[in-house]
Amino acid sequence: MSTPRNSTLSGDPPGGRRAVTVWVIGVSVYFVAVIFRTSLGVAGLDAADRFHVNASALSTFSILQLLVYAGMQIPVGLLVDRLGTKRVLGIGVVLFTAGQLGFAFSPSYGTALASRALLGCGDAMTFISVLRLGTRWFPARRGPLIAQLAGLAGMAGNLVSTLVLARLLHGVGWTAAFAGSALAGVVVFVLLVLFLKDHPEGHAPEPFPHQGAAYVRRQIAASWREPGTRLGLWVHFTTQFPAMVFLLLWGLPFLVEAQGLSRATAGGLLTLVVLSNMLVGLVYGQVIARHHEARLPLALGTVAATAVLWAATLFYPADHAPMWLLVVLCAVLGACGPASMIGFDFARPANPPERQGTASGITNMGGFVASMTTLFAIGVLLDATGDDYTVAFSAVFVLQALGVTQILRLRRRAARRERERLVASRVETVHVPA
Secondary structure, three states, rough: OOOOOOOOOOOOOOHHHHHHHHHHHHHHHHHHHHHHHHHHOOOOOHHHHHOOOOHHHHHHHHHHHHHHHHHHHHHHHHHHHHHHHHHHHHHHHHHHHHHHHHHHOOOOOOHHHHHHHHHHHHHOOHHHHHHHHHHHOHHHHHHHHHHHHHHHHHHHHHHHHHHHHHHHHHOOOHHHHHHHOOOOHHHHHHHHHHOOOOOOOOOOOOOOOOHHHHHHHHHHHHHHHOOHHHHHHHHHHHHHHHHHOOOOOOHHHHHHHHOOHHHHHHHHHHHHHHHHHHHHHHHHHHHHHHHHHHHHHHHHHHHHHHHHHHHHHHOOOOOOOOOOEEEEEEHHHHHHHHHOOOOOOHHHHHHHHHHHHHHHHHHHHHEEEEEHHHHHHHHHHHHHHHHOHHHOHHHHHHHHHHHHHHHHHHHHHHHHHHHHHOOOOOOOOHOOOO
16 A cells, blocks of 8 residues: 655654644753853853953853763763653752752852753753754644744743843842742752653653663664764754853853943843744745755855854944944844754754653754853953953854865765765655555
């Protein structure tokens, strides 16, 4: 019996209301993790005063957090493949909530660093788990849109930290603001334990034996051999970091100290980045779902637009860039997050279901390694040049050039391999036995 090419295969998850409910619970965990992750972005200047540190030491907070996050991606991918989403998300909630609570009460720079590292470890367990949850509960054709919606939820968490946590910080103080926000972690943990399931009834993955270190090496090696996985990593690397660096730490100091804006106005521009991200995410998700070939043009177009706007802002022939240029810059930075999600749309079809977590972990490392590197470079250059933001932020162009070079090198091999898989899949689909 032949099966129509665009129909849902018998092994495809059905989606539906139950899928939406379970997925929303998983996404709520990621939402809270992003609130905690980006909370330092609105508290950077306060943290410098509280712990009496310079720009390099301040950047260490975010660098350590991202170092832990990036280093955990492949182990977390393997854990998700082995233990399932619910267990890994549960561990993540406990860790990032403890990290946020510890940051609230940290009496010194050292303990604050340890708290951010703990937070980064828990945060690392959320996004890959949510991606896996989407593939287990929704049909494959919904993958690009589901991934973009997950990223949208993360941006909503960023919006909360920008608008709500910033006001709490200056209203009730450091300890109350961070400790109060930690209660959100308790809430999502309860929801996760009571209602989240790894997969729908009848769609449990086939068990496969664990073979220790040999199994781990095979999973990583097999994922890495796929050009689509490596292309996904470099797309994520090149697109995500400009906005991540801006929102996570250096955007507020740049706008206040280099551009002479008030904190309120700078906060409004950070909010614009988040709102733009949410809007562009919806657009990119719909476009890619309908036109798969648009993935690479969208990614490279976002990189080009970001580079042009950064150059125009940094090298504007006046002491301060005009407000209209800063607004356009922040609007374009909002496209970086959705563009980074395209990396997963290259890695996903390149790997079978049992390697999805591992491949997603490899891909997700890209942007966070780039962000960590740029955060460090900006902090060092600011200290070395006496707070010359033009020189410091020029580090962005170096990493963009590296990433684009790798994307162009891998794109043909990844496209050829994807076409081969698609042809093989269609042959199997057409000849499904009755």
